[in-house]
Amino acid sequence: MQKRYCAIWFRYLLTDWLAIRKPELKDVPFVLAASEKNRIIIKAANQLAEKQGIIPGSTAADAKAVIPDLKVFDFIPGKAEKLLAAIGEWCIRYTPLIAVDAPDGLLLDISGCTHLWGGEKGYLQEILKRLKGKGYYVRGAIADTIGAAWAIARFGKEKAIIEPGGQTEALLKLPPAALRLDTAAVDRLHKLGFYTVQQFIGIKRSALRRRFGEQLLLRIDEALGTAAEHLQWIHPLHPYQERLPCLEPIQTATGIEIAIRNLLETLCNRLKSEGKGLRVAILRCYRVDGKLVGADIATGRPSCSVDHLFKLFALKIASIEPALGIELFTLEAPKVEDLMIDQEILWTPEGCGLESPQLAELLDKLANKIGAKNIQRYLPVESYWPERAYKPSLSLSETTTGKWRAGRPRPSLLLKKPERIEVTSLLPDNPPMLFIYKGEKHIIRKAEDAERIEPEWWLTQSPHRDYYLVEDEQGRRYWVFRSGHYDDADSQWYIHGFFA
Amino acid sequence: MQASKASIIQQLQQKILSWQGFASPAAAETKRMGLGPLEDAFPNGVFPTGAIHEMLCPTREQGAATAGLLSGIVTALMKNGGVCLWISADRRLYPPALLSFNILPEQVIFIDVAREKDVLWAMEEALKCEGLAAVVAEVREVSFAQSRRLQLAVEDSKVTGFLLRTDLKKLTTTTCVARWQITHLPGALPDGLPGVGFPRWQVELLRVRNGNPGSWIFEWNNKGFVPVEEPLAETEQHLTRQVG
Numbered sequence: 001m002q003k004r005y006c007a008i009w010f011r012y013l014l015t016d017w018l019a020i021r022k023p024e025l026k027d028v029p030f031v032l033a034a035s036e037k038n039r040i041i042i043k044a045a046n047q048l049a050e051k052q053g054i055i056p057g058s059t060a061a062d063a064k065a066v067i068p069d070l071k072v073f074d075f076i077p078g079k080a081e082k083l084l085a086a087i088g089e090w091c092i093r094y095t096p097l098i099a100v101d102a103p104d105g106l107l108l109d110i111s112g113c114t115h116l117w118g119g120e121k122g123y124l125q126e127i128l129k130r131l132k133g134k135g136y137y138v139r140g141a142i143a144d145t146i147g148a149a150w151a152i153a154r155f156g157k158e159k160a161i162i163e164p165g166g167q168t169e170a171l172l173k174l175p176p177a178a179l180r181l182d183t184a185a186v187d188r189l190h191k192l193g194f195y196t197v198q199q200f201i202g203i204k205r206s207a208l209r210r211r212f213g214e215q216l217l218l219r220i221d222e223a224l225g226t227a228a229e230h231l232q233w234i235h236p237l238h239p240y241q242e243r244l245p246c247l248e249p250i251q252t253a254t255g256i257e258i259a260i261r262n263l264l265e266t267l268c269n270r271l272k273s274e275g276k277g278l279r280v281a282i283l284r285c286y287r288v289d290g291k292l293v294g295a296d297i298a299t300g301r302p303s304c305s306v307d308h309l310f311k312l313f314a315l316k317i318a319s320i321e322p323a324l325g326i327e328l329f330t331l332e333a334p335k336v337e338d339l340m341i342d343q344e345i346l347w348t349p350e351g352c353g354l355e356s357p358q359l360a361e362l363l364d365k366l367a368n369k370i371g372a373k374n375i376q377r378y379l380p381v382e383s384y385w386p387e388r389a390y391k392p393s394l395s396l397s398e399t400t401t402g403k404w405r406a407g408r409p410r411p412s413l414l415l416k417k418p419e420r421i422e423v424t425s426l427l428p429d430n431p432p433m434l435f436i437y438k439g440e441k442h443i444i445r446k447a448e449d450a451e452r453i454e455p456e457w458w459l460t461q462s463p464h465r466d467y468y469l470v471e472d473e474q475g476r477r478y479w480v481f482r483s484g485h486y487d488d489a490d491s492q493w494y495i496h497g498f499f500a
Numbered sequence: 501m502q503a504s505k506a507s508i509i510q511q512l513q514q515k516i517l518s519w520q521g522f523a524s525p526a527a528a529e530t531k532r533m534g535l536g537p538l539e540d541a542f543p544n545g546v547f548p549t550g551a552i553h554e555m556l557c558p559t560r561e562q563g564a565a566t567a568g569l570l571s572g573i574v575t576a577l578m579k580n581g582g583v584c585l586w587i588s589a590d591r592r593l594y595p596p597a598l599l600s601f602n603i604l605p606e607q608v609i610f611i612d613v614a615r616e617k618d619v620l621w622a623m624e625e626a627l628k629c630e631g632l633a634a635v636v637a638e639v640r641e642v643s644f645a646q647s648r649r650l651q652l653a654v655e656d657s658k659v660t661g662f663l664l665r666t667d668l669k670k671l672t673t674t675t676c677v678a679r680w681q682i683t684h685l686p687g688a689l690p691d692g693l694p695g696v697g698f699p700r701w702q703v704e705l706l707r708v709r710n711g712n713p714g715s716w717i718f719e720w721n722n723k724g725f726v727p728v729e730e731p732l733a734e735t736e737q738h739l740t741r742q743v744g
Binding site (some may be wrong): 359362363365374386391415416469 | 560561562565567568569571581582592593597600601604605607608610611612613614618621622625626628629630631683684685686687689691694696697699700720732
């Protein structure tokens with residue numbers, strides 16, 4: 001079969017991408033720059049900047065002299081390749097064989113695909129229209145060989161589609177750079193007065209090889225189609241999705257259960273073989289009446305256990321309304337992570353630790369009903385202020401280098417907000433003699449000395465607290481404090497906690 | 501003669517227990533909680549793990565005392581690196597305080613549910629998870645049927661559960677293995693020393709399945725429980741206070 005290739009060139013790939021994300025940049029000149037050998041070198045410039053003579057490779061300082069209000073953004077290394085791979089995956093709709101042509105192009109093997117869009121003209125127009133619609137400046141060309149398509153996409157002036165066998169003729173008027181040569185070879189050709197391919201393509205091969213090396217000959221052969229060229233095609237990741245169409249609409253909970261179990265089994269088999277586990281799963285049920293119902297679950301750590309995942313879904317089956325019946329189930333896992341391999345334990349230790357799978361499964365189950373944010377552990381924080389001495393952690397594996405402060409005792413129960421109390425005390429620095437809380441009088445029999453806690457000055461300006469551990473005549477122990485100094489106008493007594 | 505009689509009685513008691521479906525734990529499984537004389541109140545003299553305990557704490561002060569005693573018990577249960585779950589709808593427990601009962605606060609997972617109803621659901625699910633050291637739930641009240649569900653969950657997994665009940669208006673029978681009530685007692689210090697001393701509690705076992713209810717005094721001295729021999733005068737004082 002006659003091979004046909006399409007080359008797509010993104011002239012301003014990175015700047016276009018940034019302008020799509022930040023629409024306010026559409027009408028202003030800007031560049032992407034990175035620091036290189038102590039200079040800030042421009043890596044990419046948008047169309048407006050390039051029109052004023054700013055080309056990649058110059059320094060940002062020079063460019064700013066030309067355009068004083070030029071905007072300079074950071075250049076992200078590797079972004080272009082990632083972007084091209086993503087656009088390439090999107091292009092899978094046009095042909096299954098797509099290769100990334102770093103740094104600024106895509107190559108498509110379109111043999112046998114174009115008739116679906118009414119011929120090559122319609123095909124190319126469709127791709128370019130869609131990409132332009134997204135905001136990219138693109139040029140494309142179709143030819144028999146990769147080399148010719150690449151050259152026409154970048155340097156072609158007359159037509160974008162080269163009919164089969166016409167590549168030699170089309171290449172003749174193009175400059176030597178169109179042959180994908182390195183800059184050194186192009187410079188040497190220019191130096192010798194070769195400004196078009198036409199001027200040197202007729203020269204004997206041995207003479208060309210002697211002067212310009214094997215690369216030039218190879219590139220010429222590739223462009224003309226006498227040498228084969230191989231590309232590395234993109235293999236898009238198959239989404240983790242399963243479908244289950246039903247012959248008869250499903251209306252019962254048992255039916256839904258069987259469907260979920262079936263879907264989970266196939267999905268988990270695939271996950272298991274790839275060593276992955278899912279973190280999020282979304283079930284969608286397409287009803288006969290055209291409505292879409294569903295349920296979603298999330299796990300705390302990657303899992304591919306059918307039983308566990310089914311249990312999570314089982315909690316939500318009641319919320320799925322089948323109405324007249326469900327005719328199609330789909331199960332999708334949008335978030336997938338590498339599975340942690342549990343080591344087989346020869347002697348099961350007594351009690352399961354934080355990393356045990358049973359605990360993770362239990363917490364998943366609870367989290368899917370009451371919400372993951374309501375399940376917390378507490379880690380120490382370096383702070384004396386009681387309310388800030390700990391911080392919540394939603395993850396089971398998180399640890400900190402901080403240590404719990406083992407000093408003065410802390411109350412077992414702490415009020416969320418300190419409550420006001422009426423206090424009588426003998427001397428300013430003495431613990432209170434009695435206090436009234438919620439209408440009950442507590443006569444203090446014993447007390448610990450005051451513990452003064454100052455808030456962190458860089459956080460708040462609130463006054464310090466003098467905490468007292470006091471015990472009343474019945475042996476009940478309270479944590480009370482006075483905020484501020486004794487003789488301050490706004491000093492107040494509060495109760496903050498209850499001791500064991 | 502006396503000794504033989506006692507042994508006969510003990511054998512008979514054992515038989516009755518086994519007929520009642522109460523499996524006596526194997527020698528290796530016995531765990532001392534450090535509660536000394538209190539543990540003898542339980543059948544076979546062993547603190548029942550893998551069961552539900554019920555603790556009454558109607559006031560906040562009693563809640564704090566209960567949290568203290570409970571932390572001391574849970575420490576012993578968590579000795580092997582286990583995890584404790586604390587489920588509640590309105591939690592006031594201050595995590596750093598667990599440290600003084602030798603529990604690492606990060607080994608405790610706090611589950612805050614919005615509705616009272618979900619506390620029991622979460623507890624039942626947690627009790628089904630084998631290997632947890634302990635599950636603590638703060639509830640207002642629990643019905644007989646609900647307690648039976650918890651008991652069934654516990655029988656397979658052998659997890660120990662603690663119910664902290666705050667509403668004592670409907671104090672009905674439950675399947676819980678024991679009903680506790682803990683109240684503060686004034687701490688004792690050698691004469692002339694300042695401060696408040698170690699926390700001291702009056703621990704009452706109001707109901708014990710197959711055991712003997714009673715009342716004891718304990719102190720916590722940062723290492724473990726210390727049983728306190730009750731001076732007679734104090735008992736009377738305590739009684740009069742209860743009556744009054």
